[in-house]
Amino acid sequence: MSAWLKQLANGVISANPVLVLALGLCPALAVTASLEQALGLGAAVAGVLLASSIIVSLLRRIIPDSVRLPVVLIIVATLVSITYMLFQTFFPSMQQSLGIYLPLIAAYCIVLGRAEGFAARNTLLRSIADALGMAFGFALVLALVASIREILGTGGLEVFNNQLFTIPGLSDNPVYIFILPAGAFLTIGLLLALFRRMGVVKHE
């Protein structure tokens, strides 16, 4: 049980995909202009990551090494297509908002790397724990970056058409650069530096 929890926590802290492994930087930069977008993409990636890890782990004994990568690609691409159709049907405004970054999940290093590099070599339970940890770690960082950018860039925080709060003064004079791409780089860079300085995230 502790090994399972350790694997889960691994993805959130010591092997966080964005802040430690530097994977998924593209969506972390592009889809964090608002908290709503970040949560939507985080949920989509979590679903694909979990499902692909389960399937790859279950099939690992019958997949020869020579075709492991094509098999993983087929599985991930199928799952992403299914996710896209589900978003289009049940969450159309979110699907429009995420745009190309939803189908691009099929090319994310987080998904392919963990499915091919971990799930293909580990038991089902460990793969599930790893996928959940990685997905949660990824979504957490996306939400953190999006919150910082939205608060500083607009002076408040809004999610699913509910204004959570506004900061007097800042809402009248927001720091617009934070909702621009340059602000994304700035935020992630500062977060990386802060987490490493605090020792929360360590080099392996």
Next chain:
Amino acid sequence: MRLRWTRALYPALLLVVLTAASIASLVAMAGYTRAVLESQQNPETLAALQQVFPEATFYSFDIDTEVYTVYNNGRTHIGYAFYGSKWGYISNITVLVGLEDSQTIRGIYVTKQLESPQYWKRLVDKNFFDQFDGIKVADCNLERYGGILDTVTGATYSSRGVVAAVQDALTKIEYID
């Protein structure tokens, strides 16, 4: 020899089986989501959207922003639409405005009006509504106000009512990318 051939063919067979399973699951999911989308479609709304987007097959509606997102049969997004309403000569005129993107109007379709028939007929005979096809959002105003639209002589108030209703619809443009 036989075992060697089997081992050599196994990866290829695995890929074929996996591809077939992938195709089958995608077809099943496409069928399921299509059924769900069809159950959500209002035939009258779809018919109105098809007046502006003839190739439209599906649409989705955002309750909060009141924006319709329109798709064709291949599930490709082809545009947006919103309703607008303003007073014309003797009645409210409701129009459905279709946009290809945030800059370009695809066309308009008047869904409701109770204007005087003889004045409305002038708008129809002069193809008044066709002048909205393909114009830029920025140009969507009467000529006297800096736009490119012309009123119809003898049906000025109805003309202005249609333009005002279109502009009312375009206030929702902030909700699209």
